Amino acid sequence: xxxxxxxxxxxxxxxxxxxxxxxxxxxxxxxxxxxxxxxxxxxxxxxxxxxxxxxxxxxxxxxxxxxxxxxxxxxxxxxxxxxxxxxxxxxxxxxxxxxxxxxxxxxxxxxxxxxxxxxxxxxxxxxxxxxxxxxxxxxxxxxxxxxxxxxxxxxxxxxxxxxxxxxxxxxxxxxxxxxxxxxxxxxxxxxxxxxxxxxxxxxxxxxxxxxxxxxxxxxxxxxxxxxxxxxxxxxxxxxxxxxxxxxxxxxxxxxxxxxxxxxxxxxxxxxxxxxxxxxxxxxxxxxxxxxxxxxxxxxxxxxxxxxxxxxxxxxxxxxxxxxxxxxxxx
Amino acid sequence: xxxxxxxxxxxxxxxxxxxxxxxxxxxxxxxxxxxxxxxxxxxxxxxxxxxxxxxxxxxxxxxxxxxxxxxxxxxxxxxxxxxxxxxxxxxxxxxxxxxxxxxxxxxxxxxxxxxxxxxxxxxxxxxxxxxxxxxxxxxxxxxxxxxxxxxxxxxxxxxxxxxxxxxxxxxxxxxxxxxxxxxxxxxxxxxxxxxxxxxxxxxxxxxxxxxxxxxxxxxxxxxxxxxxxxxxxxxxxxxxxxxxxxxxxxxxxxxxxxxxxxxxxxxx
Ligand SMILES: Nc1ncnc2c1ncn2[C@@H]1O[C@H](COP(=O)(O)OP(=O)(O)OP(=O)(O)O)[C@@H](O)[C@H]1O
Ligand SMILES: [Mg+2]
Numbered sequence: 066x067x068x069x070x071x072x073x074x075x076x077x078x079x080x081x082x083x084x085x086x087x088x089x090x091x092x093x094x095x096x097x098x099x100x101x102x103x104x105x106x107x108x109x110x111x112x113x114x115x116x117x118x119x120x121x122x123x124x125x126x127x128x129x130x131x132x133x134x135x136x137x138x139x140x141x142x143x144x145x146x147x148x149x150x151x152x153x154x155x156x157x158x159x160x161x162x163x164x165x166x167x168x169x170x171x172x173x174x175x176x177x178x179x180x181x182x183x184x185x186x187x188x189x190x191x192x193x194x195x196x197x198x199x200x201x202x203x204x205x206x207x208x209x210x211x212x213x214x215x216x217x218x219x220x221x222x223x224x225x226x227x228x229x230x231x232x233x234x235x236x237x238x239x240x241x242x243x244x245x246x247x248x249x250x251x252x253x254x255x256x257x258x259x260x261x262x263x264x265x266x267x268x269x270x271x272x273x274x275x276x277x278x279x280x281x282x283x284x285x286x287x288x289x290x291x292x293x294x295x296x297x298x299x300x301x302x303x304x305x306x307x308x309x310x311x312x313x314x315x316x317x318x319x320x321x322x323x324x325x326x327x328x329x330x331x332x333x334x335x336x337x338x339x340x341x342x343x344x345x346x347x348x349x350x351x352x353x354x355x356x357x358x359x360x361x362x363x364x365x366x367x368x369x370x371x372x373x374x375x376x377x378x379x380x381x382x383x384x385x386x387x388x389x390x391x392x393x394x395x
Numbered sequence: 396x397x398x399x400x401x402x403x404x405x406x407x408x409x410x411x412x413x414x415x416x417x418x419x420x421x422x423x424x425x426x427x428x429x430x431x432x433x434x435x436x437x438x439x440x441x442x443x444x445x446x447x448x449x450x451x452x453x454x455x456x457x458x459x460x461x462x463x464x465x466x467x468x469x470x471x472x473x474x475x476x477x478x479x480x481x482x483x484x485x486x487x488x489x490x491x492x493x494x495x496x497x498x499x500x501x502x503x504x505x506x507x508x509x510x511x512x513x514x515x516x517x518x519x520x521x522x523x524x525x526x527x528x529x530x531x532x533x534x535x536x537x538x539x540x541x542x543x544x545x546x547x548x549x550x551x552x553x554x555x556x557x558x559x560x561x562x563x564x565x566x567x568x569x570x571x572x573x574x575x576x577x578x579x580x581x582x583x584x585x586x587x588x589x590x591x592x593x594x595x596x597x598x599x600x601x602x603x604x605x606x607x608x609x610x611x612x613x614x615x616x617x618x619x620x621x622x623x624x625x626x627x628x629x630x631x632x633x634x635x636x637x638x639x640x641x642x643x644x645x646x647x648x649x650x651x652x653x654x655x656x657x658x659x660x661x662x663x
Contacts, residue, residue, distance in 0.1 A: 247514065251514050251515055251517065252509075252512075252513050252514050252515065253507050253509055253513045253514075253515060254513065256496075256500055256504060256507065256515065257504075259493070259495075259496060259500070260493045260496060260500075260504055263493040263494055263495050263496060264490060264493060264494065266489065266490070267490050267491055267492065267493055268493075269453060269475075270448075270453050270475065270485070270487050270491050271475065271491065271493075271504045271505040272452075272474065272475030272476045272478075272479060272504075272505035272506070273504070273505055274474075326495075330493065330494070330495040330496070331495050
């Protein structure tokens with residue numbers, strides 16, 4: 066077998082990219098006046114980046130066999146820190162750093178709960194979601210912060226400005242996707258996460274410091290969620306208390322539609338990348354096709370479930386495939 | 396490399412290990428000499444795996460001391476990574492391979508070949524993994540290469556990979572925890588040949604095995620664990636295989652709790 070023919074079917078994400086293209090084509094037929102123009106695509110590149118950044122972090126979390134449900138509250142909490150520091154002290158870069166530090170704090174607490182105290186991550190992060198969400202409501206007094214003045218600041222242009230028509234946040238999110246791909250697939254840390262997700266006992270006996278890597282993982286997730294919060298708050302030029310709501314479903318759906326295994330030990334960054342755009346497209350496409358807004362959530366939920374079932378089936382087929390090969394060889 | 400001037404590759408002194416209320420090990424004094432093959436035997440749950448996990452940095456004992464090449468090691472500085480550095484290699488009883496991960500990752504995980512930023516040199520790791528598979532383990536034409544996932548391998552092949560990994564890293568002490576479990580006879584022979592190879596190449600080995608014929612044949616010394624304590628040490632040639640078998644059966648019938656009483660009185 067030549068190296069090429071061996072590598073071709075393995076190129077990461079061929080299937081998901083095909084699905085993505087198919088969906089674009091379907092919407093071009095269903096809603097040509099929307100999907101044949103460039104505006105809708107620029108609108109995706111504005112709205113998808115925060116989701117994508119969340120999905121990238123979640124891909125690593127799920128690769129390690131964990132889950133993080135606290136990120137919607139980081140979107141609110143770090144968004145608040147940013148808006149507050151900007152509005153009250155006119156801080157810009159420091160406000161970004163403050164927001165990221167807030168995310169790191171949330172992640173660190175999650176990591177300690179999971180790795181050191183042994184609380185299952187689904188429970189720990191569910192609890193911290195409520196905790197940080199509550200804290201944000203208290204400290205913000207339930208108010209929203211209008212920060213329209215941020216548009217005149219350098220950071221606005223650096224993070225969410227426009228190059229021609231292209232929203233800059235799309236570049237940030239794409240660069241992060243490349244970085245996270247390399248960390249997961251080529252860095253020691255990513256390999257450790259994959260082994261931990263595969264089997265934490267194996268990870269321990271091969272010499273991985275499982276607790277420390279888990280804490281690092283949750284901190285990274287917290288920082289990424291905080292970065293998503295910064296992008297979102299800058300783009301909206303506004304902070305509001307409930308701005309994290311709605312991200313839980315679409316960020317997780319992006320990862321699972323992309324094909325990352327719900328069992329851990331296996332993950333695809335390329336899949337999550339296109340998964341995020343597929344979700345964004347389905348949302349926008351359904352609206353543009355004249356389907357009423359409240360149906361969109363239901364459809365996304367169904368697509369999410371369908372994707373998980375599909376990938377489960379695929380994993381089983383692959384497993385039985387190798388089984389057959391084993392017998393064929395014997 | 397000059398001849399090292401030490402007596403024991405590893406020595407454990409007064410080791411105790413409890414898991415909550417379960418006393419897994421007590422009063423363990425255990426050592427392995429240079430170029431010595433030590434067979435570790437005992438019933439299920441006797442504490443054999445626990446002992447070697449402490450020895451190889453996976454678990455910390457509740458009390459006791461560790462000497463490596465006659466030098467005392469602080470438990471706080473000891474870990475699997477440190478044991479690797481000190482040239483200890485272990486094939487653990489339970490799974491020690493990541494099922495869904497390719498072999499090239501499994502060979503090097505925990506001590507990847509990386510650049511200064513921690514990014515893995517995949518090409519080199521794959522090349523070395525392929526070389527180990529072909530030349531050390533001898534998976535010739537078996538359709539297994541560095542990219543194969545562990546999940547596709549048979550039990551024997553997995554054991555081969557774990558042992559091949561231990562061989563590659565050229566250790567002074569190789570610990571094998573029941574390496575022949577679930578292997579076909581031809582595969583068992585390979586493992587036994589490997590243990591012989593350890594002896595011939597001047598290295599040391601701790602070999603845990605339930606099959607008495609195998610350990611009896613290979614070990615320079617047998618250490619018998621029973622319910623967390625060492626109850627006998629038997630040098631090569633001190634007992635025939637049949638005597639050893641009878642001795643262990645005897646041991647099972649007279650558990651240590653009443654062994655002292657037994658010694659005083661005549662067994663009924
Ligand atoms: N992580 C743990 N938590 C609690 N108890 C444990 C743990 N590991 C081992 N034990 C207990 O310690 C004792 C010794 O176990 P160990 O695995 O060392 O036995 P073993 O001699 O290797 O047995 P086998 O021949 O079946 O492999 C057992 O009673 C076991 O239940
Ligand atoms: Mg054992």
